[in-house]
Amino acid sequence: MRVRRFGELEAVIMDRVWDRDEPTTVRGILDEISAEREIAYTTVMSTMDNLHRKGCLERERVGKAYWYQPTLSREQYSASLMHEALHGGGRSDLVLAYFVEQIDAEESAGLRAALRLRRDLPQPKPTESLSQQQ
Structure with missing residues (x-):
């Protein structure tokens, strides 16, 4: 999957979704954002729909509302x-x-620790080529 940086509102919404331990609705996100700035329900809804179409959010319809969570x-x-x-x-x-x-x-210490962890993990075995299987 090719990723790209989020736009300003996309980033705000994704931060709110990531901060939750469970799925959320457009209304839940709207209530948080509107406490800080004026924003329309339809703006949040269309942005969350765009994030869903881009593969950043998955959603499930429950009753009349979609419940969103990050992918x-x-x-x-x-x-x-x-x-x-x-x-x-x-x-x-x-x-x-x-x-x-x-x-x-x-950060350098964290990078070294991540590299050590990767080095210590079992490495996947190469897959056989088609010619070897025949």
Whole structure:
């Protein structure tokens, strides 16, 4: 799945959805956002519908309302953006090197821990080619 950065309202809505432990409705999101700024129900509804069509939210109809929940966690979405940037911005080895130059010591320690975890996980076995199966 190709990911892209959210627009301003999309990001606000996704943050609200990610902050919940259970599915939510347009009305639930509207009530939170309208406490901070004036916004129409139809604006929130159409933005959540767009996020659904883009594959960011899944929904289920319950009675007359749709209940929405994210298809990816906030962290999975961020990782997808990072992956896209790594492979879409020139030589990936240089992109990664420039990225590492910009992170602080705590982030660097987290990156090293993630790499150690990946190294210690069992690696998938290569699949047989079709010619080997015949």
